[in-house]
Amino acid sequence: MDYTSNEMMTVAAARALTSDDVCFVGIGLPSAACNLARLTHAPGIRLVYESGTLETKPDVLPLSIGDGELCETALVTVSVPEMFQYWLQGERITVGFLGGAQVDRYGNLNSTVIGDYRSPKVRLPGSGGATEIATGCRRIYIVMKQSPRTFVERLSFLTSLGHGPTGRERRELGVRTQGPTLIVTDLCIMKPDPETNEFRVTSIHPGVTRGQIIEATGWPIRFADDVDETPPPTAEELAALRDLNARTAKAHGTDGAVG
């Protein structure tokens, strides 16, 4: 069956979620992955958006983090201070999804600037919830398209803590949560080495070569001893994802699917 690398990435991210998870969902691909999981193998998953909606069940993907449908389909909607205080900082969330413009080998993320902070080459949106999502959720899953510009040797700016600049800073900084345990890209799946916390490739998507992955990574990427091949999207997964995207495109009056 035909599918895009974007679809493979979304499906692979969705598979990492279970019905026991409480997810802090960002807009775009994480939102697609979380809702795909909810519509397929993880119907019990609870989705939380930083706008304050708890256990939301949107029929279409939201364009923004505070879309009306998130509230209308939620169990309850709390204030934004309460969301960050009681729910995120209170460590009630099992999985936080993050992306960014840059990630390094230890899962540290940049969503602030490319270049110098005071005279940036590219000014990015900034942290939003990411800085405290990175430390408040029990685990972090990172979803990003892989390229040498995004998977970098050194971040321009560390917006959100992964395992720290040398992979060992979380405990030193008093952070109790696990940090990034998974990176899903359009090429492969990476997990941290248990000793060094450096991300290594553990599964390669169908049709992708090691060479492609090496070229698409700005640091000398390592491969786990046993590297799997990612099972391709099933017909059910693809159908559910495409339905979701079609509903979304129709609802938002945009030409293409968002996320």
Next chain:
Amino acid sequence: MDYTSNEMMTVAAARALTSDDVCFVGIGLPSAACNLARLTHAPGIRLVYESGTLETKPDVLPLSIGDGELCETALVTVSVPEMFQYWLQGERITVGFLGGAQVDRYGNLNSTVIGDYRSPKVRLPGSGGATEIATGCRRIYIVMKQSPRTFVERLSFLTSLGHGPTGRERRELGVRTQGPTLIVTDLCIMKPDPETNEFRVTSIHPGVTRGQIIEATGWPIRFADDVDETPPPTAEELAALRDLNARTAKAHGTDGAVG
């Protein structure tokens, strides 16, 4: 017209309130005074109880600070943390009513213990909201029956700050609010000397002598240069107060009026 000293005290306290006030109301006499003001000359007054009820308009006096009628007649009910954070500490309240087992000449209050804290002669209920009501409201009105055991030279324990042990400690402690500006007793009305913050008698209730007041005060009480006679309760005030107490007694199934 006949009236009790308790009625005089309640009426005198009620008169200090205006339709512009937002009152943090305690149970007992303050509750009677605030609701009397609302039912007579200050219909616009907004009553707040620490249980979280904003702008409550009870038909009978509550037996406790969290009675159902307070919520049923309120504009809205907020959580107790929000009440203490946003409404009291946020300095939204113009007048806080306080009482206690002991008050000193600077309006400092004790509602914790008589005797030593570790082996008390009498264990009192403790602070409740009083400690931060004393510093969070713009002004404090104290209402207490006067006797040498309650108006004392030295407190057993300072639960709630008035003007401080020497009358000058509020500013030093970084407190921005005015503190106690009025004491109403069953004998008289006192206000602080503008220079020393020592409470002095400014108005004497009808039929009370200076000698009675001196005997009922544990410190050498002073009198202002111009001492007024408190106007006696009017027929309207007495009728409103007695109706309120009768409704209350009936509603609570108790023999006598509470507060």
Next chain:
Amino acid sequence: MSEFCSLNDAIRRLVRPGDSVALEGFTHLIPFAAGHEIIRQGLTDLTLIRMTPDLIYDQMIGCGCAKKLVFSWGGNPGVGSLHRLRDAVERGWPAPLEIEEHSHSAMAHAYAAGAAGMPAAFFRGYRGSDLAKVNPNIRFIECPFTGEQLAAVPAIRPDVGIVHAQKADRTGNVLVEGIVGVQKEVVLASKRVLVTVEEVVERFPPGATNAVILPAWTIDAIAVVPGGARPSYAHGYYQRDNAFYVAWDAISRDRDTFRRWIDEHVYGRTPA
């Protein structure tokens, strides 16, 4: 994830001797039935946490459940003293009772800090009060921007939090209405959570977009106990039994009268 069970099972599963336990409810929704079940199960050495000990802790203290009380206002509201509390503090009966005393503002902030995963609460409080002299858990920090002294108290994180609420749905989500006190905070601050409810409903009433709702995944056990807050009240269900609060003064004043009342009304009752 919340599981429906009997009150007896819930207390047996969640509460252990020596635990710190918070039974909350600000005048409204005080979980009396759960407190009585703790008495019946003979749990002791508890650290009891509650802003207003009220009659429920007066009863538990009088029955010897507590070794320590953390509180901010210890009276019978509108009536007078809590005689069993005073007997324990002043004369050590039936057991000595250690007390940690706060203000309402401090405890409300400390519950909120517990819910928010903070180690401590910071607030503009305790200024000029002697409470800071007798409670080593009241400290002060300096604001790093203004230099102002701010009070600090440790976050409250009970081993067990117990509240009463109006409604659970079949999934085990819980709705609280009316005076909500610190209900949400104690649930989110506690390691193990029991909620007793008036009833189970198919779905919550409409218009609850911003209501106080506790998701099932914040609760361990739900026990359906109609009337579980009596003699306090449940908004929309029954009123406060003010006459009993007044009557408690005479019942509790004397150790023997108290014992007889407990024998008849707590031990003599079948658990829910």
Next chain:
Amino acid sequence: MSEFCSLNDAIRRLVRPGDSVALEGFTHLIPFAAGHEIIRQGLTDLTLIRMTPDLIYDQMIGCGCAKKLVFSWGGNPGVGSLHRLRDAVERGWPAPLEIEEHSHSAMAHAYAAGAAGMPAAFFRGYRGSDLAKVNPNIRFIECPFTGEQLAAVPAIRPDVGIVHAQKADRTGNVLVEGIVGVQKEVVLASKRVLVTVEEVVERFPPGATNAVILPAWTIDAIAVVPGGARPSYAHGYYQRDNAFYVAWDAISRDRDTFRRWIDEHVYGRTPA
């Protein structure tokens, strides 16, 4: 005490050049009409505070209203960049823009601290982030109980807070429903407060015991501006104009296109 007046009068009375101003609303209830009136009145040198600058601040910045922006996420949600914001930051057009950058958690805590009369907010945040290196308003304190490092940011206390809400009653109390964001906090944190509303009603719908209601005495001015949150949305009234958010990308990319849009849609409109 809230007074009903026209939007034009309200902005004239409450906002002065150089003020710090927070127009809040988390995706929902963004007070666009009020922002447009600020543009029409030619107010400048404002410090604009908002978690997500969104299109409203992109427009105000592009019109030269702002000298400084305090924010935590500066994008067009689901679409891309805010081009007027980037043009101001990267090229100083139409005026240089100082930025103070935070995380969402920090700003949410800072608004709550402002509402609570605190000088600063304390939270478990900013750990390991470079944001603390570039923003001197991010500091750390030590927990006096655990020794843990905690982040501190100054409380936000705007000169003027502006929010949009669904309903006011005749007394001037305001009801907010749906995604309530930091609406209550910005109102309580601000020195002067304007609320624009969809409509005035005789009384709020029943069942609002624990709703988000702002009493009249927390508000200075209320202006009735139906549609005042478009192209964002008002829960129960109208939906978000997602197509306009997408279209804004092209409109705002070019200075002249932007100017023409503002001329037609902001200056060309009669104030409400």
